[in-house]
Amino acid sequence: xxxxxxxxxxxxxxxxxxxxxxxTVDVPEGRVVGLVGPNGAGKTTxxxxxxxxxxxxxxxxxxxxxxPSDRAEQLGRVGFxxxxxxxxxxxxxxxHLHLGRWLNPRWDDDLAKRRIDQLGLDPSQRAGKLSGGxxxxxxxTMAIAKRPELLVLDEPVASLDPLAxxxxxxxxxxxxxxxxxxxxxxxxxxxxxxxxxxxxxxLASSRVQVAGDVEELLSTxxxxxxxxxxxxxxxxxxxxxxxxxxxxxxxxVVRCDGPIHDPAWTVEQLNLEDLVLAYMGRARHxxxxxxxxxxxxG
Amino acid sequence: MIHFHLDSRSxxxxxxQIVHQVRHAIQLGLLKxxxxxxxxxxxxxxxxxxxxxxxxxxxxxEHAGLAASRPGIGTFVTKSLSDASIAAQGPLxxxxxxxxxxxxxxxxxxxxxxxxxxxxxxSFSAEGVA
Numbered sequence: 001x002x003x004x005x006x007x008x009x010x011x012x013x014x015x016x017x018x019x020x021x022x023x024t025v026d027v028p029e030g031r032v033v034g035l036v037g038p039n040g041a042g043k044t045t046x047x048x049x050x051x052x053x054x055x056x057x058x059x060x061x062x063x064x065x066x067x068p069s070d071r072a073e074q075l076g077r078v079g080f081x082x083x084x085x086x087x088x089x090x091x092x093x094x095x096h097l098h099l100g101r102w103l104n105p106r107w108d109d110d111l112a113k114r115r116i117d118q119l120g121l122d123p124s125q126r127a128g129k130l131s132g133g134x135x136x137x138x139x140x141t142m143a144i145a146k147r148p149e150l151l152v153l154d155e156p157v158a159s160l161d162p163l164a165x166x167x168x169x170x171x172x173x174x175x176x177x178x179x180x181x182x183x184x185x186x187x188x189x190x191x192x193x194x195x196x197x198x199x200x201x202x203l204a205s206s207r208v209q210v211a212g213d214v215e216e217l218l219s220t221x222x223x224x225x226x227x228x229x230x231x232x233x234x235x236x237x238x239x240x241x242x243x244x245x246x247x248x249x250x251x252x253v254v255r256c257d258g259p260i261h262d263p264a265w266t267v268e269q270l271n272l273e274d275l276v277l278a279y280m281g282r283a284r285h286x287x288x289x290x291x292x293x294x295x296x297x298g
Numbered sequence: 299m300i301h302f303h304l305d306s307r308s309x310x311x312x313x314x315q316i317v318h319q320v321r322h323a324i325q326l327g328l329l330k331x332x333x334x335x336x337x338x339x340x341x342x343x344x345x346x347x348x349x350x351x352x353x354x355x356x357x358x359x360e361h362a363g364l365a366a367s368r369p370g371i372g373t374f375v376t377k378s379l380s381d382a383s384i385a386a387q388g389p390l391x392x393x394x395x396x397x398x399x400x401x402x403x404x405x406x407x408x409x410x411x412x413x414x415x416x417x418x419x420x421s422f423s424a425e426g427v428a
Binding site: 178269271 | 304306309312338339342343344345346347348349350351
């Protein structure tokens with residue numbers, strides 16, 4: 001089976017700083033992948049590596065079974081909307097579509113025109129005069145009309161107001177229902193992606209914290225609340241992601257495939273946001289611990 | 299045709315909310331046999347949710363014998379509420395309202411009423427299965 005994106009030991013270094021380190025993921029085709037993490041976690045770096053805009057320092061990456069490259073054939077298979085949904089401000093919407101038609105062998109002009117019409121946009125209007133939401137819709141229309149097999153969107157809704165955000169996601173979901181393409185979209189807010197993505201990658205501190213099918217992740221993670229307890233006394237199949245203790249009570253977020261039998265626990269389901277926060281929290285604690293070790297050494 | 303809506307704070311997975319809304323519409327007689335449900339594209343566009351979520355809901359409805367998909371056309375309701383059961387709903391609702399008045403007089407608040415109903419219903423259904 002080909003994967004939409006497959007990375008092994010992937011890393012990218014800028015100067016002394018690793019923007020992304022030791023990233024190994026396999027994303028199946030036909031999924032809507034949410035790439036979530038705080039600002040500066042390495043999301044943009046991973047996406048830029050996927051579309052071939054930057055080259056890896058270590059490791060390998062394949063997109064739709066091939067190394068990202070600037071060959072026309074591979075470029076045609078991948079659509080990319082960069083952060084802040086750029087457009088050529090001096091060109092009209094019609095000019096953009098014209099450009100798309102000339103640059104993309106699989107360009108679907110009917111689809112592009114239909115979408116612009118649906119959005120109620122005037123084709124003669126210059127992109128520089130569009131609102132943020134309209135420009136985002138234009139960028140998405142361009143990316144969809146080139147008929148890619150994989151669509152990569154970097155923080156597409158971050159700068160949009162709630163209504164524009166909803167309209168953008170509506171257009172995106174209609175496109176998937178029609179075309180069954182793979183999508184990777186990043187956001188620092190999981191709430192934006194909760195209803196749209198069915199696969200999740202949490203990136204924090206330049207590393208992949210967890211990746212997997214959303215339903216599977218939700219069914220294997222639980223919050224346990226009960227009397228204070230040493231995490232080392234938990235069964236070995238319960239991997240502790242997050243822990244919090246008072247003098248009498250312990251709260252754990254654990255990953256565990258089987259049911260929780262211990263009657264001492266109150267067991268709660270997690271939602272996607274809880275899950276992401278637990279992994280982000282763990283990544284931050286890991287950083288703090290490293291930092292403390294270093295300062296002790298120094 | 300009905301429109302779906304999602305309550306993001308309910309904690310109920312979106313696909314279950316869709317299943318529930320179709321069942322509810324059938325039970326209330328809003329949807330009848332042969333009527334079409336929103337297409338997957340319409341529903342996922344309208345709600346801005348993953349099309350697979352809608353597909354999953356429709357598969358569950360098919361599995362329950364409430365809907366059937368015709369490839370390339372859409373998904374259609376295959377079951378109506380029988381006229382007899384529509385007719386029975388009025389008097390039953392009346393009985394229930396009388397019971398609710400009694401419960402309120404006995405000092406039960408909304409939460410207690412709901413809890414009592416659900417608990418009784420659960421044990422009643424369990425006996426029915428056994």
